[in-house]
Amino acid sequence: MTAPHPSNPSSCRDCQFPPQTIALIGKYQSREIAESLSLLAKNLHDRGVGVLVEEATASLSETGVEPHIWTRCGYAEIGARADAAIVLGGDGTMLNAARHLARHRVPLVGVNQGRLGFMTDIARADMLTCVDDLLAGKFTAESRMLLSGEIVRDGRVVASNLALNEVVVDKGAIGRLIDFDLYVDGEFLYNLRSDGVIVSTPTGSTAYSLAANGPILHPQVTGIALVPLCPHSLTNRPVLVGDRNAIEIRIVRADDSRVHFDGQVTFDMKPGDAMRIRRSEDSVCFLHPPGYSYFAMLREKLHWSRQPTTR
Structure with missing residues (x-):
């Protein structure tokens, strides 16, 4: 396996190849996901790989997976036992899995069964072929930064969470502009009346931030984008x-x-509250199949110009 980016060498755990145990995580209540999960579980089991299925995913009524070939477990157990996790669904499913497994540094592989799939870069049709490459150690590891955010009210933290894409402070359901002050390292940057502000990672730069005219940041850029709404x-x-x-x-x-x-995770804020955001000590490790290219992914997903023909 190719080593992770040297700027954060500890973000991807040392992977065991071939992996002895792989976790499967899927979008809930989806017949298509259930079919893929069943196919993957059987394929991995037949090849001597231990299979864990995330408990909410396992509750799918139509998984079709024989109970004796997999173990149902929560994210904590997946974090302790899995050498890698395959996430079936779209980017939303990957975001949820990433926040749960970041502290455990379990490498994540994405099978795209959603719409865009900026993070789930394996097509369902290529799923089993890519499993061959995964078990052979041909995937490339890439570290992605996370944001850690906490709401401070009257001097105490009342809520906190992680974000792989972005932390957004906005106007809520009423629809009136909010008025907020923004500080960087304690220094006042600006006061703004707006619908809110997006604080985005490079991974999230192709999500909500992009829709709000924010910049696209390559994953190797170690920066955070502040995008007014x-x-x-x-x-x-x-x-x-x-x-x-x-x-x-x-x-x-x-x-x-x-x-x-x-x-995906929301908390209410009040006047006087402070939202404090910084880079998390945890990171997410993505495993990409052979031939993966970030720029090729952008061209495909954003329908950019066709690659020039070589003469």
């Missing part, structure tokens, strides 16, 4: 800061403000 002042533009900078968003005025982690 519909700012009242037209001079406010995205700002890129270092991955070691501490970011703080203080709510000044808001009828209903909220913070979202990867669009």
Whole structure:
């Protein structure tokens, strides 16, 4: 296996090849996912690999997987036992799995059965062929940074979570602009009235941040993008800061403000609350199949110009 990027050498655990135990994680209540999961579980079992199935995934009513070939378990047990995890679904399924398994440094492989699939880069049709390459140690490991965020209210932390894509502070359900101050390493950057602000990792730069006219950041860029959402002042533009900078968003005025982690975990905020964000000590390890190219993925997913023909 190719070594992870040297800027964060501990982010991908030393993988055992061939892996002795692989976890399967899928989108809930999906017939198509259940079929793929059944096929993968049987294929891995027949090749002598131990199979773990995440407990919510295992609750699918139509998995079709014989109970004797896999073990149902939670994320903590997957973290302790799995040499790698295969995630079946779209980017949302990968985001959820990544937040749960980041502290355990379990390498993640994505089989795309969603729509875009920026993080799940293996097509379902190539799934079993890619398993051959995975078991042969031909995949490349890549580290992706996470954000750690906490809400501070009256001097104490009232909520916290991780994000692989982005942390978003926004106007909530009421729909009125919020007023907040933004600080970087304790230094005041600006006050803004807007729908909110996106704090994005390089991985998240092709997600919500991209839709808000934020920059696309290569995964090897060690930076964090601050992207205003519909700012009242037209001079406010995205700002890129270092991955070691501490970011703080203080709510000044808001009828209903909220913070979202990867669009999946949400907490309410109040005037006076501070959202503190920094790079997490944990990272996510992605395993990419032979021939993977980040730029080729961008061309395909964003429908950019065709690659020039070589003459």
